[in-house]
Amino acid sequence: MAGERVQPATLSRSEAALVASEGKAPRTERGRKTLRAILDAAAIEFGEKGFHEGSISGITRRAGVALGSFYTYFDSKDAVFRALVRDMSDQVRDHVAPAIRAAPDQIAAERAGLSEFIAFVRGHKEIYRIIDEAEFVDPESFRLHYATTADRIAARLKAGAARGEIRADISDVHAWAIMGMNVFLGLRYGVWQDDVSPEAVADSIAEMLARGIGTK
Amino acid sequence: MAGERVQPATLSRSEAALVASEGKAPRTERGRKTLRAILDAAAIEFGEKGFHEGSISGITRRAGVALGSFYTYFDSKDAVFRALVRDMSDQVRDHVAPAIRAAPDQIAAERAGLSEFIAFVRGHKEIYRIIDEAEFVDPESFRLHYATTADRIAARLKAGAARGEIRADISDVHAWAIMGMNVFLGLRYGVWQDDVSPEAVADSIAEMLARGIGTK
Numbered sequence: 001m002a003g004e005r006v007q008p009a010t011l012s013r014s015e016a017a018l019v020a021s022e023g024k025a026p027r028t029e030r031g032r033k034t035l036r037a038i039l040d041a042a043a044i045e046f047g048e049k050g051f052h053e054g055s056i057s058g059i060t061r062r063a064g065v066a067l068g069s070f071y072t073y074f075d076s077k078d079a080v081f082r083a084l085v086r087d088m089s090d091q092v093r094d095h096v097a098p099a100i101r102a103a104p105d106q107i108a109a110e111r112a113g114l115s116e117f118i119a120f121v122r123g124h125k126e127i128y129r130i131i132d133e134a135e136f137v138d139p140e141s142f143r144l145h146y147a148t149t150a151d152r153i154a155a156r157l158k159a160g161a162a163r164g165e166i167r168a169d170i171s172d173v174h175a176w177a178i179m180g181m182n183v184f185l186g187l188r189y190g191v192w193q194d195d196v197s198p199e200a201v202a203d204s205i206a207e208m209l210a211r212g213i214g215t216k
Numbered sequence: 217m218a219g220e221r222v223q224p225a226t227l228s229r230s231e232a233a234l235v236a237s238e239g240k241a242p243r244t245e246r247g248r249k250t251l252r253a254i255l256d257a258a259a260i261e262f263g264e265k266g267f268h269e270g271s272i273s274g275i276t277r278r279a280g281v282a283l284g285s286f287y288t289y290f291d292s293k294d295a296v297f298r299a300l301v302r303d304m305s306d307q308v309r310d311h312v313a314p315a316i317r318a319a320p321d322q323i324a325a326e327r328a329g330l331s332e333f334i335a336f337v338r339g340h341k342e343i344y345r346i347i348d349e350a351e352f353v354d355p356e357s358f359r360l361h362y363a364t365t366a367d368r369i370a371a372r373l374k375a376g377a378a379r380g381e382i383r384a385d386i387s388d389v390h391a392w393a394i395m396g397m398n399v400f401l402g403l404r405y406g407v408w409q410d411d412v413s414p415e416a417v418a419d420s421i422a423e424m425l426a427r428g429i430g431t432k
Contacts, residue, residue, distance in 0.1 A: 052268075129351070129352075132348060132351050132352075133351075133352060135345070135348050135349075136266060136345075136348075136349060136352075146400075146403075169420075173401065173405075173412065173421065174420065174424065176400050176401055176404045177400070177401060177421055177424070178397075179400055180396040180398070180400025181394075181397055182396070184362075184393070184395055184399065185393060185396065187362075188366070188392045189389075189392075196389065200389075204387060204389045205389065205393055208390065208428035208429055209428065211427045211428045212424035212425065212427045212428030212429075213424055
């Protein structure tokens with residue numbers, strides 16, 4: 001799962017300030033690497049065991065850091081879980097963003113976003129279990145993840161409408177619909193089975209969207 | 217939540233045989249009513265408290281039945297939870313089925329199904345929490361719920377294609393996409409907020425689908 005990551009991330013200074021507990025943001029590059037290692041270990045720990053069975057000592061063991069280092073950045077198991085949900089939400093956004101930006105038009109952007117999302121999920125299967133468990137462990141993070149994702153989709157669809165690439169009657173309803181499609185297509189073709197390529201799934205959906213909400 | 221139900225259900229003989237623990241299906245109409253009362257009480261208990269905090273005694277108290285009656289039909293808390301997921305999945309299917317069958321064509325059927333689903337969710341907000349918690353408590357039921365729902369959608373889309381109402385290139389990818397849309401539109405416009413009517417949400421989506429996968 002997390003061990004399959006092809007692009008080990010490091011946190012920028014501003015990201016590290018946001019995910020660590022209040023007043024505990026790392027101030028050095030080394031500190032940011034330790035924080036990144038703790039978050040990656042937490043993804044494996046909670047992904048495999050779930051929140052209730054997962055433990056801080058399991059996280060520090062997997063990360064290869066001392067227990068004290070954990071408390072340098074986080075106040076509690078709840079705090080690292082909350083940070084992890086935020087971090088995974090940001091990782092998905094950052095992973096799909098370049099492909100979306102590089103696309104020649106908004107339908108192509110939706111196609112690229114879905115294809116990249118399914119590919120990302122195949123390498124990070126724990127993401128579903130963690131975000132879904134947030135509904136129970138940390139409902140505010142769960143709600144925030146989906147509300148901000150839907151807002152982001154709505155904003156890019158409306159920008160596409162302003163450029164004449166998307167129908168003018170586009171609304172938040174379409175943004176929630178596209179988010180829902182993407183989540184379930186990621187579950188089916190990313191986590192559960194890989195019998196259809198991410199590109200083929202995205203092609204089918206992009207054709208439907210081109211006719212359904214496109215203007216060409 | 218469950219108290220807002222407008223159509224209190226009773227179980228048919230075959231349904232009651234399927235949800236009760238093995239060898240424990242009720243044989244009388246009175247027994248089926250008791251089983252129904254236990255399932256409705258379990259929906260409230262697990263919907264409010266979650267699986268881990270919910271208890272058999274909480275269920276029997278809410279249902280107004282003796283503890284012995286619970287064990288007449290179920291072996292354990294796990295068993296009643298599993299039965300509840302199955303029951304809620306069946307309730308959704310049975311609630312939306314008449315509107316889908318009555319629709320004049322397949323796009324109208326998808327519109328009616330979504331509208332009825334959002335309306336149903338508004339009166340049964342606990343359904344999301346229970347089915348989502350199944351991912352952790354009873355992963356097999358979780359998977360079965362979505363796999364059978366997607367299969368049902370795929371079957372009706374393919375029947376629509378055979379009648380010439382849906383494009384011939386319809387596939388399971390579209391079925392999973394439509395299920396995902398419906399789940400997230402139900403969450404946003406059924407559970408979280410009711411600022412847009414179920415009919416208006418369904419109209420937007422039906423217009424998109426008519427152009428996207430329809431033939432007219």
